[in-house]
Amino acid sequence: MNAVVVAVVLMLILSVARMHVMLSMMIAALVGGWVGGLDLKQTLDAFNEGIGGGAGIALSYAMLGAFAVAISLSGLPQLLAKNLLKRVGHESDVNQGHVSTAIIVLMLVAAMMSQNLIPIHIAFIPILVPPLLMLMARLKLDRRLIACVLTFGLITPYMFLPVGFGAIYLDEILLGQIASAGVNTEGLSVVKAMAIPAAGMLVGLLIAVFFSYRRPREYDLKVVEAGSHSEREVTGRGLVVAVAAIVAAFVVQLATDSMVLGAMVGFLIFSVTGVVRWNESESVILDGIRMMASIGFIMIAANGFSEVLKATGHIDTLVSASAEWLGNSKALTSFVLLVVGLLLTMGIGSSFSTVPIIAAIYVPLCVQLGFSPLAIVALIGTAGALGDAGSPASDSTLGPSAGLNADGQHNHMKDTVIPTFLHFNLPLLAAGWVATMVL
Template sequence: MNAVIVGVLTMLVLSLLRTHVVMALLIGAMAAGLAGGLGLEGSIAAFNDGIGGGASVALSYALLGGFAVAISQSGLPHALADKVILMLGREHNPRRVELVKNLLLLMIMLVAISSQNVMPIHIAFIPLLIPPLLLVMSKMQLDRRLVACVLTFGLVTPYMFLPVGFGGIFLNEILLKNITTSGLDVTGISVIEAMGIPALGMLSGLLIAVFISYRGKRQYNVDQIAATEHAAIQYDGKRILLALLAIGVAFVTQLYTGSMVMGALLGFILFSVTGVVRWNESDDLLTDGMKMMAMIGFIMIAAGGFAQVLRETGEIATLVSSSVEIIGQNKALAAFLMLLVGLLITMGIGSSFSTIPIIASIYVPLAMELGFTPLAIVALVGTAAALGDAGSPASDSTLGPTSGLNVDGQHNHIWDTVVPTFVHYNLPLLAAGWVAAVIL
């Protein structure tokens, strides 16, 4: 069996069996390496070569965790909670609760979408915005799986549909560039038109999650949330203003330097020098925040090693080309298999941006030979790469939501983020991508 399939399936099965994701990634990497002929020593060497790639993101997450704890210390979470409680009213009228819940979800989605283009800070906003809202969500008994789906929709759909911000990089600099390099003239092709149907697939998944799957209530331990957020802390207007200023400094710094580390660091320093966080307490608070985000950081590091082992086996290209052998002249089957292989590769690597260069060189000539239109080829390759970003245990688009929703230990990464986003986005996206490839 192909080493990529062995590695990805091993990792996914172990994760679903509640094996820790880091362990699942490590065992999956060894399984892929052995199946790909690297041997144990070669597999370990490849894994070690790859883990350095996730170190920067892991450090960013650690410092963002400390920054999030400092925000909690300012009292901002409780100010937000009190504000929403006032909106809810004492009687907790069901209609008003539903209205406030929908407004909260809409705000979260708009911020997530903006993080890809208006403020291209990607997932950096999640550990800052979401933890302060957990107390509010629990009072409304809002299912966090729904919040995870809303966040992932906002993180993935904009870059695969709108050619601005991260979408400009994904669609113009990577997708169209690699398709052109592979021999197809894409002059005059509208990426918005090509990716419109796949984007509708993502939208349909979001609507199913909102109105069907997670419309019911789910209870969480409020005391556990309050303990995590230092509920005894009082707040006033000055502390709230300083907290908002620190968040703004962190966002602007990350925006202009491209470094989440510097943004979180300057934000935390501002809390310290203004007295919101006492200097003699800053060490403990920063340590608490790092502990809170440690799991996500280790997953990112392990994911880098896992992806490197898959590359070193040389069987990613083999997987792509072997699917070509069974296609024949069947366009419908060709589209489905190309999308399925793209799903497997992206779920293993954890990055749709890295999938396109791997598949375009083979998919584009094959699709041209089978008679797919240029518009259909753009949709096919773009969707094949985007598939697996939502629903991968090692993707930013799932790790980001978990980093914010699990600060109190009540949100499981696999069963509360990965599985819901896989079901609600990968399956509709697979179907929509197939339709786009066939009818465009």
Template sequence: MLNAVLGSISLMLSLSLLRVNVVVSLLLSSLFAGVVGGLNIADTIDAFNSGIGSGGKTALSYALLGAFAATISKSGLPAMFASKVTKNLNNVVNASQTRKIKYSVLAFLLLAAFSSQNIVPIHIAFIPILVPPLLFMMTKMHIDRRLIACILTFGLVSPYMFLPVGFGAIFLNDILLANIEQSGMEVDGINAGVAMLIPALGMFVGLLVAVFYSYRQKREYDLEKLEKVEGIDEGNETPYCGRTVAAALFAIVLAFTIQITTDSMIYGGMAGYLIFLLTGTLKWQDSDDVFTQGMRMMAMIGFIMITAGGFAEVLRSTGDISSLVSASVNIMGDSKPIAALLMLLVGLFITIGIGSSFSTIPIIAAIYVPLALQLNFSPLAIVALVGTAAALGDAGSPASDSTLGPTAGLNIDGQHDHIWDSVVPTFIHYNLPLIAFGWIAAMVL
């Protein structure tokens, strides 16, 4: 009999790859999961409706950040970047200088993404604000946006895998070790960050491949589309002024500060938006149009997140997540190599469907930990197995904020497809190395 989780996630991925809208793919897959999982249509819809609320907060956060980002474009900040970049690029005389500028931009974005998980724990909130003003520079230099998606996703995922600070402290200590202990294994003296170093190294290898091989070539984008969205007029000598740029920078700092202190992207985005109104950078008569434009820009991301919450709840309601994990146990036998590989693959499927590695751990730990103990895996190997099985799929899931976040910043002009330019590249470059390095960790630790 077909497992509802395997069937529905396979259907969702297939439809998405065929360019069926992700929201439609998730809705159809939810109904399929319910029917295959033994739920009637009414129960499936009830489960879906109960799950969509989980994505409401994040969707509203994205809508307000979108409005804030649209307002930033009216402040002249993107135009300032465009003006300075154009002048600097005109002064570039050789390929070596161009490479230095390119890798400086990539390093800056990687540092920003990395810092968003620990130093300034704002997670994906920085992307719709920081990335759009840099798109003109990246387009002028013909940087492949798929590379930017890979860099941002690496910075969003890898830090929580091995650094026990910020979101990493939550993932490694509050969720991973806590659930492993609840599942029957003693965790005193175990450093989860050390156990996850080898899997994290796999992600780093994937990043190197993306930067220096897969997307090292130039890629052309329509500059006119971007200029139209960001209000950039290259023929205008003064597309910005010091007062509006200063207001924009202050609004960005305030938005981030409020989010950190209140743990709310919603109020952070709203505060930044109000600064533009109060300083006169955004005229009151234009505020409604700009706000609507920004919310429209992020609407698809929000709808995907809301729909994904309903899809995940239907998967849970079928009960087939547990049966999938249990069925894999029958195949493993007493073989540690086969057991480790199947644990990782099942974790990959679950996380791709749910869209959250943090939510996957409680589902798989209860079965994986007793099984791994029975097969005589070491404590560090068990931590690496459960942690990697959960992290797998965070990069490469259509419903994960680790792919939705980069798309939100890179697709403001409609030239970055969520599935083929964010999901597929990150899946290939991170999930495949994670499986390999997670399996190695389980074997050698």
């Protein structure tokens, strides 16, 4: 049996069965190592090596959580939420529908900008989402819809537009790996290659918005209120400091490529100016850690899980065995290679890490079967992106869950992972297959 298949499927089964994702990955890593021929020490060594690489990510998310709490104490997010709440009040359902639409558009635009125009990835979620939970609950807006909107905005821009994170994924990783494998990529349009897969993502979003989650969903308003941070009087000075801190954090992050340093600078600005008092800094940081602890530890475990899968050597075995079994059918080859990409990315949790693993084997096989260069780009680009949505270990699902579950009323697996898997992976799989057939 292939260790990768066993480990990923076991991890998904345990997670869906309501076992915590971190524990599910640890158990699946041990089983995967055993199936892959590693002894216990080798498995643990590989796992420990992987989690060492995730420590920086966890620290970044903890500091980001503290920064988000500090911003909430300034009153800036609450000011936005209150202004929108005034519009809801006892007004007509039509006006409430307009506010719901405004929230959906706000989340979509913020998520998309976080990938290209302002490349901060999920850093905006703990700042923007928790203060709006009360408003969403008043509107009875289904958080599963917001999870789908956020995940769409976090994934589609980088897999379609070569700007920001898209420049890294499409130009540096995707085209770079395909060129290294022997295909001439000069003059190829990645936008043209990934247009059909991106359209598949859009179809999934439209289904979520207009069909799947249109019905109102009840949330406990008392729980939302209890989970919110104590509000202070909104002052002009506090708002100015908040804007200055956000800008400073953004500039530092772009200049140093360090999320943790940017968040730290932003938090220190709040402390020095007195918006966050010195004697409450510790409690604010602890609140931030509590908000983001789950995502940090899951990302650490995901790094260890990924390292164990690589150590077994069964990733190459899985891809090679799939290639040998396919024969000369381009249609079947495309479908199976996309499914393998889905499986790998759901286990590894990162499309950016999947492409280098699969390109070396996918490219020669596709060339042998007569796929065009554009079709090869579409196939490998889609195979890498598949599984980013719907993976329990992906920051594209962990980020939305961290923000939407600030009051404990949003389940990561049931309310984020499964909805995003159904609405994005399935249409993306179909659209990626079509792209490889027509390009």
